[in-house]
Amino acid sequence: MLEILIDNRNGKVWNITSLVPSLTYKTKRSGAASSLDLTVIKGSQYQSASFEVNSGDVIRLRHDDRNIFYGYVFEINTGKDESVSIKAYDQIRYLLANDTYVFRDVTASQIVKRIADDFDMKTGLLADTEYKIPSMIEDNKKLLDIIYKALDLTLIHKGGNYMFFDDYGELSVRNIQDMKVDFVIGDYSLMYDYGLKRSIDGDTYNRIKIYQDNKQTGKRDIHILQDSANIAKWGRLQLYQQADEKMNTAQINEQLNQLMALKNREQKSISIDAIGDLRVRAGCFIPVVIKELGINQYFLVDDCSHKFDADTHTMKLELRVV
Template sequence: MIEIKLNNRDGKEWDISELVTSLSLKTAHIGKAGTLTLTFIKKALYQSSRFKYENGDVIRVRKDGVNLFYGYIFSISGGRDEIVSLTAYDQIRYLMNTDTYVFKNTTAADIVKRIANDFNLKLGKIADTKYQIPAMVEDGQKLLDIIDKAITLTFSNTGKDYCLYDDFGQLCLRDVDEQVTDIIVGEGSLMYDYSVSSSIDDDTYNKIKLYKDNKETGKREVYIAEDSINIMRWGLLQHYESIDEKMNPAQIEELLNNLAKLKNREQKSLKIEALGDIRVRAGMRVRIHIPEYQVDQNLLVNECSHSFEGADHTMSLELKVI
């Protein structure tokens, strides 16, 4: 059973579970706030004349006693008919604010904590990302972009991936490898449709070129890793990136190897339509079983959308295939 409660800013709480006709909840691994969209019937039978809903009000959603969503209304739409549509976002929406930050020898975890504290956001469990980013100068950037950049730099340099998400009103940062369920989605288990695609059009590179300016010699130092076989297959696809001048040869070699491992390959994606399971969300790994494409492994969920309509619960998954 789904429980949906709306809290006005004046402290009044309304249970709108019986009014809601459809509900969708979307989460993403990186770069987006959790999004709740729902429709409900206004002026329904037995509905209080004092019932109201405004932008900024809080919406909480639970299913079978499990917390699903805690967020804030950002848009309301309706017309002459009795259907009203609301869109709410979790706390990550407030990371769309912009500001300027300068970080030096700071971890992604510390960046999350500092920004959250500066903007009065509630924190939950924050993983120790360990890797110290030499420097980040972010002038007038979205807070979420700053955090995503820190997570990406950590991933590029260590191979460890992290997910920022809102856990029922608390910002959390978790290692994606620690978020694995025992759920199996695939042939004979929940899945009823899927599609597979591969591309070299987005974030695929067979030549990695890094550079740094040596202030002592006044020269630019260049470091290269390339795959001649894939250059023959796909043509030359070059990734060009500056690195911190304080990086030593061993650190540069490690970064080159990590970037080549991550980017010198086709980017494959898998989309699955399945019966819903509320334990699945973006940023976690789920066991996928599709014999036709020799897929039987834990894959990272990039985006997850749960849809509820009446007694029906379905989910759409976009997964990263490695």
């Protein structure tokens, strides 16, 4: 059973579960805060005359005593009818601010911790991401982008894939291998529709070009790795980026190989419509079985949207191969 609470942050906490006929809870693996959109029926016989909701109020969503969402009201829409639309985000929304940071020899988790401390944000489990980033100089950059850059560098250099998310009011970093769910989605299990997309349009590259400014010679050193066979098939898809000035040739070659392994492939994504299960959120690693597509493997959940409407709970998942 759902439980929805609004905390006015003035000592009053309202249980509005019976006033909410529908809600949508969305999570994304990267780039955005989790959100909760809900409709509240105003003037209900179950509603206290002193009930109110204001920007900044805390909303908590639980299901069967399990913590689901902890966030803050950012939008309130009212009209002549009896419904009030409310949108809330978790604390990752506050990481859309810009600032300047210089980091040296720190891990991605240490970067998360420092930013969280600077902005008075709570942290929870921060996995040891191990790889120490030699340097990151971020001038007037979005805080969330800084964090994801650190996680991307960790993936490229260490091979570990980590998820950053808000875990019921605590910023957390976890290895996706620790976010596996223990049930299958697919044929005869929750799923009632699916779609498959294959693309080289987004994050596919068959030529990696890395440059490094050489202070000793005053010239720019260029390092290239390419897959000529895939260039013949797809055309040249080039990724061009800068190497850290402290990296040596062996480290740059390692980065070239890592990037080629990650990027030089057709991207496959699957969308699934299924009966809802709140154990699934973006960042989960979930086994999928679809015989018609010959699929029986784990997928990473990129986007997850749970919708509650009356007595119906459904979810839409956007999945991708890791």
